[in-house]
Amino acid sequence: MKKKPDVIINTIARLMIPFIQMYALYVMVGTEGAGGGFQGGVVFAASFVLFVTAFGITKGRSRLPESWNTALSSLGLYFYAGIGILCIILSLGVANYLNYGALPLAELIDRAMTRGLMISFVVEVGIAITVMAVFTSIFFDLAWKPEEDKGGEQ
């Protein structure tokens, strides 16, 4: 099914998508402390949904290929687990998972600051990457039509 691109929808999507993604980044890392990774990932996935709505699923899939989805959905988990295991390795005596005080960064700046930075920039970003990849993957799987495998649209 070939549709003519609508100029209003295309322009609004072009204007809105950068702001939605900026807002998702703000929700992810904007505040120091826990919380916001899941919501930020969902808002980031919503920007891809808007892109697909405006420009068609074939173009959306070429922007975010399936291999990227697979890689990103495990990359976020590696972020989260990796910082925890790094903390285990660095705090050998006590071996606490996600013991941020053992990181060398805690020697330079104080521990509460290190904890805030690690939570908001590593753990939350990891959660957000995984949630974004999984939500876009679900949406593409639901919206994909078999005839589009042959490049029917556009």
Next chain:
Amino acid sequence: MIVPLDLIALFFLVVIAIAAITVRDLLAAIVLLSAYSFVIATVWVEMHAVDVGFTEAAVGAGATTAFMIATLARTKREEKR
């Protein structure tokens, strides 16, 4: 927390929920569920649970609606009688 406002919003919530399960047109049901999510998100925010309200607005009114409309495009629009 303002009790009359809560009662009005919760009354609308019940009306929207009953409408969503009785309507025959499935696209209308999806839009009513989206409205349900939006109303309950405002109720959460009004009850000072901003985190829950924001999650409900992002997931319920945003992502789930897009998923259900994408699913509806693969099936029939009218419910069988």
